[in-house]
Amino acid sequence: MKKIYFKLVFTFCLLMCTFFYAQTPTNPNPPGGVGGGTPGAQASPIDMYVYVLGIVAMLLIVFFTKKYKSQKI
Template structure:
């Protein structure tokens, strides 16, 4: 059972990394100057927390897997 959990976590981690790396970086519009065009806000604020959310998701998976395993035994 422990081997299955490690395979599941490895697979989820791999997909999380692939999804994070799949987002193409967009070039800064303009001629590269530091002029004030735009609001300065990130396109999607959740992008800052992708790694934190991934770690929390893995923690929930481990917690509920252990909880389910203890109920089954």
């Protein structure tokens, strides 16, 4: 029963991911000959902190791994 439930939930999630998108795709060459992107446009704010977020994630993984490992007897 658990295998069937897992397969159904997995299939449902896979199908929903293909149908729903967080952002609609943009047309790089809109009709009328106008260019797609705007030069000099700001990047999204999270792009500036990708390296910092990666380092913080690794530090948190190490911290919680050691914390839970030390609690096991």
